[in-house]
Amino acid sequence: MYISKTKETDDWRFLAAFGIPDLGKADSRKLLGHFKLEDVVNVKQEQLIELHGFGDLTSHSVTKGIAAIKETILHMLGLDFNLRRTPLVSETESMESPITDMQAMARRLGAKVQTSVSGKTDFLVCGSKVGAKKIESAKAKGVEIMTEAEFMDIVNSN
Known part of the structure; x- marks a missing residue:
């Protein structure tokens, strides 16, 4: 997947582009509906299991995959890509x-x-x-x- 620094792209596409095992586009969108992209690198397996659609195996695989490339994700975020942020469920539920x-x-x-x-x-x-x-x-x-x-x-x- 090609992601431009200047052209706006969805944050979930950005996350999915890392190729984290068991974390495709749909689950990236779901994950970013509950956690900010900057916070995803610190998400624990127990937190993922609480989300609909993330079972024991998937949540383990995803958190392990994110942990393995945490520094790369943080480095890429530091390059200031033009990301369209997924609204957090916690913020939109009240609206x-x-x-x-x-x-x-x-x-x-x-x-x-x-x-x-x-x-x-x-x-x-x-x-x-x-x-x-x-x-x-x-x-x-x-x-x-x-x-x-x-x-x-x-x-x-x-």
Whole structure:
């Protein structure tokens, strides 16, 4: 995986790029939903076991793999990559956010949720405060644009 220092990338992609055994993209996202990237290097097996989807073997393998390259991870973090941070569950649970709920619904249906429009984007769900540049970018890339209500209609019909 190629990660640029200047182009923004998700922190979970950054973590997954280290090739830690049993820690792919989905589990990296899940892990960073509970721990900041800087704190992952100190996560204990007991803490991982408490997370849904991390059993004894996986949590042991992941913490052992992280410990083996802890200094490399810290060194890479010190290079100031432009990382888009995964919101912590502890911070978002207290927020009643339709966007957070919509993202969770989309992921449950198998969607890959992004915060920016790319050539791989299929749909842009727009709220009332969407920027004109984001809409222009979506139109230029042939991305289907829909309102939050249209999105909810699709989700509720499944």
